[in-house]
Amino acid sequence: MSTWAAAVGLLLGLTWTVAEVTVYDGHSLGSQCLQGQPCTLAFISDNPVSLPCPHSLNQAFVSWQYLNPTWANAQPVTLMLSRNPFRPLLSRGELRRLQLKSQLIAGNLHIPSPSVEDSGVYTCRVGDATVAYYDIDFQDAESIHVSHADLGEDTLGNSTVGLENGTWVELFTAWNAWQPCNHCYNPGERKRVGFCYALVTRKDQQVEPPLPCGMVRRKYPSLPPRGPELRVETCQAPCDGAPQTKMVSLLVYTTYHPQLKSFAFLRCPTSSIYSPVYWRKGPRALTHLEFLQKNGSQSLDKATGGSILRLSFQNHSHSTVYQCYVNGHLVGKFLVAAPSTLSPPGELTHSYSIIEALVVGLSMFLVFLMFLSIIQSCRRKPATSTV
Structure with missing residues (x-):
């Protein structure tokens, strides 16, 4: 360093x-x-x-x-x-x-x-x-660098680049504090967010205090790209006597009806990259570590720190309940129905086409009536009176 x-x-x-x-x-x-x-x-x-x-x-x-x-x-x-x-x-x-x-x-x-x-x-x-x-x-968020300590992955190191007129810029990550473990009693995960910062020097003299990279790039457009970071590691925290079961005032319950060969994106309410969030599939907890090891078609969204769960329906499966928790509290339940219970895509498309045609036809009819009313109003002659 x-x-x-x-x-x-x-x-x-x-x-x-x-x-x-x-x-x-x-x-x-x-x-x-x-x-x-x-x-x-x-x-x-x-x-x-x-x-x-x-x-x-x-x-x-x-x-x-x-x-x-x-x-x-x-x-x-x-x-x-x-x-x-x-x-x-x-x-x-x-x-x-x-x-x-x-x-x-x-x-x-x-x-x-x-x-x-x-x-x-x-x-x-x-x-x-x-x-x-x-x-x-x-x-x-799309350029975020995600690393998991349990996989031996490294965070981004500091880097120094030379610009014009003897100007040097050191790029580094400014880290927020670790968030709490996303759930207690059983092993969970915690994360911390890091932001790209830059320190500009000229002739070994600091030009200005460290600033976020986007602000420095306004003055130095040739600054190389570097994004924010997300660091994840396994953790285990006590529950202070009992597992957390208290529910917050907001609880979203949604049912999804996916089609085969499609994807679904489940968004956990009130969560973001700045909050501890975790998912359960039935009784089983889903973790960043599990998805990173499998590298399959299902994953936790990196840009939001796991707030969005991406599901893939390539084969027939049973109905499943997914739950998400923020700060240890249940905030969302998602019933994902079995894809095989849906109508074939062709029938759905045909039904939507009929509905769309009816809506368009009704709209055209209403426009025609409005146009006809305007014509009738224009044709009326003002009443005249003789003295």
């Missing part, structure tokens, strides 16, 4: 006091900034994020603004207004998509599925005062 990496460890310890990340209902929550200072945060795309707005409770007017620094001559635009839930849509396509998927809840900004393109500066205003300022780098 280079001498810079040792210094970075101390600096990151100070940085996380400002940019600390906590977990609530599967959302990664950026903590409040120090008064009058911005927060620099890294998150992973495709996982829900909630940004707090201090002093927003019981306030009459809260607004969130967004600025993408990569756009030329860009100005902050208003994403959300507490007084106007039916806000006009923004004209730019990227902004409109961000606006449509964002939610304002108790003054806080929730983004259920952020993308890399949503990186930028988010500010919250209460009245005329700016009370929160977040500079955020959403790192690509």
Whole structure:
């Protein structure tokens, strides 16, 4: 490890006091900034994020603004207004998509599925005062490096690259703390999330504090690609007297009717890469280790840290119940019916075609009646009176 990496460890310890990340209902929550200072945060795309707005409770007017620094001559635009839930849509396509998927809840900004393109500066205003300022780098979940300690797999090492004008950049991973073991009593798994950070030096002098790689890449486009990381290992934790059986208030129960030669994706409610989650197939627990060893057609999604279970139906099978747990609590039950109980794909396609034809025909008939009504209104002559 280079001498810079040792210094970075101390600096990151100070940085996380400002940019600390906590977990609530599967959302990664950026903590409040120090008064009058911005927060620099890294998150992973495709996982829900909630940004707090201090002093927003019981306030009459809260607004969130967004600025993408990569756009030329860009100005902050208003994403959300507490007084106007039916806000006009923004004209730019990227902004409109961000606006449509964002939610304002108790003054806080929730983004259920952020993308890399949503990186930028988010500010919250209460009245005329700016009370929160977040500079955020959403790192690509599709390029995440997953390693399992029990398979002897390594995390990404530090790397140093030379750029123009004697500039050097050291790329490394800034790790969050280990999450709790995903269940107790029996062996389980725990994970930790790491974000790509970069330290820029010139002539052995630090240019600026370590920043998320996406922010550094704005200034140095030739920076080599490097994604976030997910580290998994086997763990075992006590249950404090008894296995955890308490259920949270939200429990989703869904039935799936798959077809042969198809796939299904089961999403565990309230979970994300930032929360301890595990799955059960009947009485048997499913683990990252098991799927990585088999490398088969069924797997746990890497981008969300196992929040999505991918199933393949290539052969006839019996109906199966899958359950998922977050923080040790049951939050989802999925009954996956046997594929053989379904109608053949041809019959389903024929039924859908008939329904589609009926809907289209009814729509055309209603349009015809509306058009006919307009013609009749135009043909009416205004009544005349003689004096």
